[in-house]
Amino acid sequence: MVGELRYREFRVPLGPGLHAYPDELIRQRVGHDGHPEYQIRWLILRRGDDGEGGSSQVDCKAEHILLWMSNDEIYANCHKMLGEDGQVIGPSQETAEEAGALDKSVLGEMETDVKSLIQRALRQLEECVGTIPPAPLLHTVHVLSAYASIEPLTGVFKDPRVLDLLMHMLSSPDYQIRWSAGRMIQALASHDAGTRTQILLSLSQQEAIEKHLDFDSRCALLALFAQATLSEHPMSFEGIQLPQVPGRLLFSLVKRYLHVTSLLDQLNDSAAEPGAQNNSAPEELSGERGRLELEFSMAMGTLISELVQAMRWDWASSKQGPLARSSCSIFQPQLAEAGPGLPRARARPSIRRSRRFRPRSEFASGNTYALYVREMLQVGMRVRMLDDYEEVSAGDEGEFRQSNNGEPPAQVLWESTGHNYWVHWHMLEILGFEEDIEDVVGADEDHGAVVRGAPGGATALPSWRWKPMTELYAVPYVLPEDEEAEESEHLSQAEWWELLFFIKKLDGPDHQEVLQILQENLDGEILDDEILAELAVPIELAQDLLLALPQRLDDSALRDLLNCRVYRKYGSEAQAGQPAYPTLPEAQAQPQEPAEAARLEEPLTQRPDTPLRRLMEGCGVPGRIILDLERALHSEGPWEMEIQPLLRQLQRQPQPFLTLMRGLDTPAANKALHLTVLRILMQLVDFPEALLLPWHEAMDACMACLRSPDTDREVLQELIFFLHRLASVSRDYAVVLNQLGARDAITKALEKHLGKLDLAQELRDMVFKCEKPAHLYRKLTTNILGGCIQMVLGQIEDHRRTHRPINIPFFDVFLRYLCQGSSMEVKEDKCWEKVEVSSNPHGASKLTDRNPKTYWESNGSAGSHYITLHMRQGILIRQLTLLVAGEDSSYMPARVVVFGGDSTSSLNTELNSVNMMPSASRVILLENLARFWPIIQIRIKRCQQGGIDTRIRGLEVLGPKPTFWPVFREQLCRHTRLFYMVRAQAWSQDIAEDRRSLLHLSSRLNGALRQEQNFADCFLPDDEAAQALGKTCWEALVSPLVQNITSPDEDGVSPLGWLLDQYLECREAAHNPQSRAAAFSSRVRRLTHLLVHVEPCEAPPPAVAAPRPKGRNRSHDWSSLATRGLPSSIMRNLTRCWRAVVEEQVNNFLTSHWRDDDFVPRYCEHFHNLQKSSSELFGPRAAFLLALQNGCAGALLKLPFLKAAHVSEQFARHIDQRIQGSRIGGARGMEMLVQLQRCLETVLIFSGLEIATTFEHYYQHYMADRLLGVGTSWLEGAVLEQIGPCFPNRLPQQMLRSLGTSEELQRQFHVYQLQRLDQELLKLEDTERKIQGGHEASDKEHRREKAEEAEGAAATDVAGEEDEEEDEDLYYEGAMPEVSVLVLSPRCWPTASICHTLTPRTCLPAYLRGTLNRYSNFYNKSQSYPAPEWGPQRRLQWTWLGRAELQFGDQTLHVSTVQMWLLLYLNDLKAVSVESLLALSGLSPDMLNQAIGPLTSSRGPLDLQEQKDVPGGMLKIRDDSEEPRPRRGNVWLIPPQTYLKAEDEEGRNLEKRRNLLNCLIVRILKAHGDEGLHIDQLVCRVLDAWQKGPCPPRGLVSSLGRGSACNSTDVLSCILHLLSKGTVRRHDDRPQMLSYAVPVTVMEPHTESLNPGSLGPNPPLTFHTLQIRSRGVPYASCTGTQSFSTFR
DSSP states (O other): OEEEOOOTTOOEEEETTEEEEEEEEEEEEEOTTSSEEEEEEEEEEETTTSOTTSOOEEETTSOEEEEEEEHHHHHHHOGGGBOTTSOBOOOOOOOHHHHTOOOHHHHHHHHHHHHHHHHHHHHHHHHOOSSSOOHHHHHHHHHHHHHHTSGGGTTGGGSHHHHHHHHHHHTOSOHHHHHHHHHHHHHHHTSOHHHHHHHHHHHHTSTTHHHHOOHHHHHHHHHHHHHHHHTTOOOOOTTOOOOOOOHHHHHHHHHHHHHHHHHHHHHHHHTSOGGGSOSOOHHHHHHHHHHHHHHHHHHHHHHHHHHHHHTTHHHHGGGSOOOOOOOOOSSSOOOSSOOTTOOOOOOOOEEEEESSSOOGGGSSSHHHHHHHHHHHOOTTOEEEEOSOBTTBOTTOEEEEEEEOSSSSOEEEEETTTSSEEEEOGGGEEEEESGGGEEEEEOGGGOOHHHHHTOTTTOOOOOOTTOOOTTSOOOOTTTSOTTSSSOOOSBOOHHHHHHHHHHHHTOOHHHHHHHHHHHHHHTTTOOOOHHHHHTOOOBHHHHHHHHHHSTTTSOHHHHHHHHHSHHHHHHHHHHHSSSOSSOOHHHHTOOOOOHHHHHHHHSOGGGSOOOHHHHHHGGGOTTHHHHHHHHHHHHSSSOOHHHHHHHHHHHHHOOHHHHHHHHGGGSOTTOHHHHHHHHHHHHHHTTOGGGGGSOGGGGHHHHHHHHHOTTOOHHHHHHHHHHHHHHHHHOHHHHHHHHHTTHHHHHHHHHHHTTTOOTTHHHHHHHHHHTHHHHHHHHHHHHHHHHHHHHHHHHHHHHHHHHOOOOOOTTHHHHHHHHHHOOOOOOBGGGTEEEEEESSOGGGGGGGSSOOTTOOEEOOSSTTOEEEEEEEOTTOOOSEEEEEOOGGGGGGSEEEEEEEEESSTTOOOEEEEEEEOOTTOSEEEEEEOOSSOOSEEEEEEEEEGGGOSSOEEOEEEEEOOOOOSHHHHHHHHHHHHHHHHHHHHHHHHHHHHHOGGGGGGHHHHHHHHHHHHHHHHHHHOOSHHHHHHHHHHHIIIIIHHHHHHHTSOOTTSOOHHHHHHHHHHHTTTGGGSTTSHHHHHHHHHHHHHHHHHSSOBOOOOOOOOOOOOOOGGGOOOOOSOOOOOBBOHHHHHHHHHHHHHHHHHHHHHHHHHHTTOTTHHHHHHHHHHHHHHHHHHHHOSOHHHHHHHHHHHHHHHHTSOHHHHHHHHHHHHHHHHHHHHHGGGOHHHHHHHHHHHHHHHHHHGGGTTSTHHHHHHHHHHHHHHHHHHHHOOOHHHHHHHHHHGGGOTTOHHHHHHHHHHHHHHHHHHHHHHHHHHHHHHHHHHHHHHHHHHTGGGOOHHHHHHHHHHHHHTHHHHHHHHHHHHHHHGGGGOOSOOEEEEEEEEOTTTSOGGGGOSBOOHHHHSOHHHHHHHHHHHHHHHHHTTSOOTTTOSOOOEEEEEEEEEEEEETEEEEEEEHHHHHHHHHTTTOSEEEHHHHHHHHOOOHHHHHHHHHHHTSTTSSEEEEOOSSSTTOEEEEOOTTTSOOOOEEEEEOOOOOOOOOTTSHHHHHHHHHHHHHHHHHHHHHHHTGGGOEEHHHHHHHHHHHHHHSSOSOTTHHHHHGGGGOOOHHHHHHHHHHHHHHTSEEEOSSOTTEEEEOSOOOOOOOOOOOSSTTOOSOOOOOEEEEEEEEEOSSOOOOSSSSOOOEEOO
16 A cells, blocks of 8 residues: 655654654644644655655555654644644545445445344354354354445444354354354454454453464454554564464463553543543543553553563573663763773672572681582582683583582583583582572672771772863753652652552452551551552552562562562562562462471472482472472372362462473483473373463473484484374464474484384474464564554653653563563574585584584595585674584594685685694684674685594584664664654744743753653663663754754854853853843853763774683674764854854954054953853863864954954064063063963964964064064063964074074184184294294394295285284273174064164274174184085174163163164264264164163263254263262163054055965966966965066065065965955865965056066075173273273
8 A cells, every 4th residue: 555745845864864754643632731732643764765756655554653742843843734723634534425425224224234133143153053053154144244344334343242243253163153253353354453453452351252262263363463563563573583472372462462552542532632522520530541541551561561471581581680770871972981080880790699508708718618519519500610710710600510529520511611611619609590599789889888988998989970170060960850859758659550560460368468458557548449549658568568469479470579670679678688589489488288388398308319309409399399290190099189289389380390391401311301201291281270381481492302313212202292282282382383493303303213203293294284373473472562662662752741750560671671682592503594515415414413423524635625604694693613523533624714705606705714723622713793794614624634534523603692672772762863853843943933942942951851861760771772862862852953053044143142142241240140140141051061061972993803701701792882972063063153153252342442552451351251151151172162263263364454464463562562571570570471371372363364474574573673672581482382383484483593593603603712812822822932942043044034024015914904803802901891693594584673784894893893803704614614504605794783781880781782882982072963973873863863762861871962053963971960860780771662553554565465465376376267276386386476577566666665575475375365255266176276266356566577677586695683791890991081881
């Protein structure tokens, strides 16, 4: 059948390629809040099934989800389902014409005929005496079936007499009558699912229907039920081994399921629209609904209990302790490693220990303990290994098999190895039989009080709620709502209803006794069902009931009680010193009659020692029932009356019976035991009471005995007789045998014994005929389990919507088993489809017969032998083991290689290679494969001792452990995702209509998250399930909400952005905790904390094959279900929104305050407030700090160039002022450092922006003046280290490095001077020695020397003139000043600072000129051997830059080089005119006046006198009598720093250069079209065009001035600017390629060359600055006037 997909556009994504579409309205009701709710069916379709290709037809049997939705949710998600009046459009009803309605008169006549036919059929059934039904009856039923197929007559068949008729027909012994009943039921059920369900429910609720139904009738009803539920819950459990459920139990499950669904429909109908109900009082309606809720809860608990027993989960979980999940947030991914100081969240380990046997720690010596173990240990008991011993590890568990006098003496079948191994007595810990074992929590994980009080200074670990101080806050939803409240003294309603469930299961006197206990403790109040449901039961009374119930419950109910939540919580306290989980026999100990009590108290050891007695010893007291049963069956006389009570006891306690049947699964050597068991079972089959025992639960033991190759023929024959008899009495067990594969096993047994097994052929045929019922039973089991899962998911959805607790008993038990999965493991023949061998195929069956004495032997050449496994679909091999034997000698394999492939022709992937030792017996070939291989081939490459053929003793394959968790996880996540995505859309709609509702989002989200957190804490057993639920909830609810509230509207403002803007505006007012602003800010913070508290999780590292652990520690992880954590889209949307808010805030600030004098401090304060707000809203997360920086950068990028240049100049000026102010020291200096640090944090945003270029320009100027004026300090390097990325050309760093180079040159120059002095002194000593020896010289030599002197006179005069100034200060008789020279490179130092050159010959005194000349010679000599880093040889030019210290009387004057020259010049003159100084120095008037200003101030030593005839005035030394001034100490007269203005000519030149570069970039890219240019090529072309033309214009050099220089960094900055503006674009496939995008709007200057007439680049220039320092006493003139002397 196909239907139309009407609401295709309303699609909700549920997963990859999976979508949900609203289909139609099913029903409506009044919700818990009084508003109407509508149940909408959502179709689940995969991509391609939703008609995207143009077809709108979909399969009506497609999977669907029923979801209750409110009006708002329907309006937000599928508004087309609303009619014009705003009401939801109901399902389309077919009109009478479309249905082909009959005429009323005709319909009335047909109804009359039906009623008479029903009456006639009932009378004919009563008259039917023989086994053959009369023909009139069959004709009547046939006519009724024809009438039943007419839909308008369906109402007539709802007459109760129709049910009586069907009951009589179904219970008839005649097959034809039963078949006719089935035809009528099918006709009635063909109309719709509701009618079919009603008929099935009515029939199933008939009293004792099972007694009237035979196998065929039951199958007919079950087939109808399977047809009814097939399309309701199309859930697949493929690959999961479902247990074999007999038809009787399956029919009971169907009855329970139909009853639960009926009650659920009544609950939904009782909450329908008030107008549709009767006019009953609200109290009556509330009471009726309460009664229905209680009845539904009890029925659902019964269904879960029976389903758990049918699935055998209760027995599978008896070996496992109660699961406890660590309390932690389910929305935050669990970290693999805890951080420092953060405890790792983990569940308390469950330890199995014995209640009866003593541990080794209680014995004084190991010998005593060994004797105790040897005496107490019995065959079949569970033991644990205490020490590592060869192949067995400490902690491994196993089953004790036997002992002897050898060494070691004890043989145990170990679970870790799968085979027997001998160990010593003292290495074993006795656990006992299963009922002797309890699960306890490890002592090291006990309560915190114990740990805190432990001696030795043990420190208690903090609880899971503890957070390190660096975290934001603890999320509020994690804490239970009533955590701080005082613990309640009464049971909750869910706990009481769970306890009430067991009270209602009691019959007769037991029920009255328990009610009497309740009445006595509740003041004798009369208890009816309504009062019982609302009863408030004290905890003490509950504990009394828990003590009384175990003695009155049967085995299955008691097992449910011990596993339920209320017993786990209060049962241990009620036991008061008894074990927390008593065994079933102990809990069921009842008063017995004296004779029976004496018989039960008789020890088993006093009875004859038989195999049966030894088998029953493990069952304790109930084991005596089987022994008594055996004695009664073999006694003479009337023994029926004695057997029936024993059978009734076995019905209450079936464990001994199951132990008896499982005795068939013992080794074949126990022939006597097998025969005894089979004879007892054979006799039990004849008793009707015995057929109610759980034969199916132990049928596996019969199949194991049937398949075993070692089973004795006599035992096998008795087994065939027993199974044939059991299948003949109840065909349900023939179905069970069919499901277990008995047909193939019987066939193999017949082949082995050559067909000489009586009744084996008949049994095989009987099993084969049950193939169809077996398929029906499997389908029914799947449908019932799927239906229960859907009802559980529906209850979870109601729990989410109504916020009411789930009061269904065993709800947590059912979820625990679904999340835990089945305990079945796929083995051997379940893993593969067939096994092929290279040769001798007739012996291939010996590889899988589980007999180590048989083997497959190959026949062929060496290295050609192989075994090929054809694996079943989807099986991941857990372990592949090869069984060999050392006794095979040269036939034993030595090297084996395993290959995998998709087919036999593509076996190319080598999976493993193994070299075998001669002593090996079990060789593991593969373990824990990560992918499915359809074909696995084992190749024997080499045999031991060079053998040719090989022998393989066996092949074992252990497949995956299939669980229900993947199926349940998929369904749970689908329902959760749909529910919360619908809710998220509704909340988003509210926010879109009114932004103020965003303030309530935190409380809404917190309520939803707390709901899921509490649900996971109560019902989900492990972290994996809880994390899957939390991740799905977070992705479905928070992700869409964040997407919607961060999306901008038509005004460009998102709701969350608006809210954050409001938060920033009222931040100052929120400091008052009583204000409305504080409440508003608190709501905003709670919302942002909730949205960002889940961190994104990194992708897990790839799995690496680890060494195989031993023993119990071996783990197998077949599918990675780890939570991936928060999707990156949430963080991306939140950070994008925060960035937009910050950008708008900063942009408004810049627009309003960029001209203010205190702009930088205010900007830093604004930025600091934004940082604090970011921390308040989002915590210390790097993503939001980065968004803050990007927002500030975005606002700066919006500034025009001149505004941006002004901003950058203000920051450079502010930093310069704070660096210079920090030199003051003291509190003021520290304050300057604090302001500097805050400014540097703000400046870091310039990194990577265009503004960084102008910032570097101004910072370079101010830094140069600072370094040359006051010198360097540690602070310069520290500042550059912090804001280094803000300098694209790294010029400030190069300036500091050049100062270091100058210092190194100064040290070398000092050594150079010392060497020159040593040479001169050496010459003087040589001259003196020559003078002393000159008297002995001859006249000839004297005349020759004079001739040589005459010839070189001219040269000597010239050299003397050149070196005169250099050498004259070598013999200077005053205090020699200390001179330091700084060599500055114009490549990194600003050109404006070194443009004025100094001529030492005319401007400096002789004693300074000599030092400078010697330094020049030294520098020129050092340049004669150029190093690679220096490049071409450099030349020095002396500048006026630098500083000096002059001594003037008792004062030390700190002056610049210009001021030093001026003051020294006044040593020789009384006065000097400014005009003459200008002419002498060549300085500009501005620079000279800047130097004169401080000298003529109140602190300076000079006076400036204005004269009419002298332009600029006259300078002279000030008289002390004229104006008082400081007499001694340091006086700072260095000219103050001069700051630039971005609006001046220099700033405009920078803008012109930027525009020129933009024009060049655009013009070059335009020329290259769409292909574009590589960015490196573009930079080179722009630089080349800048230097050589054809642009800029010829007169541009003069207009740009010093800003005409250009480098690659400037070009890259302009490229980034054009990229941000969209003028230039990157290629998507090649980001390094750039091309022109849109026209650029910049003013292009004229296109002429920058360097007109230039033939090439100018040679590099190196400028020179000096520092001067004096030694000794200051120089003073011989006159009495004050004079200046150079000190530094």
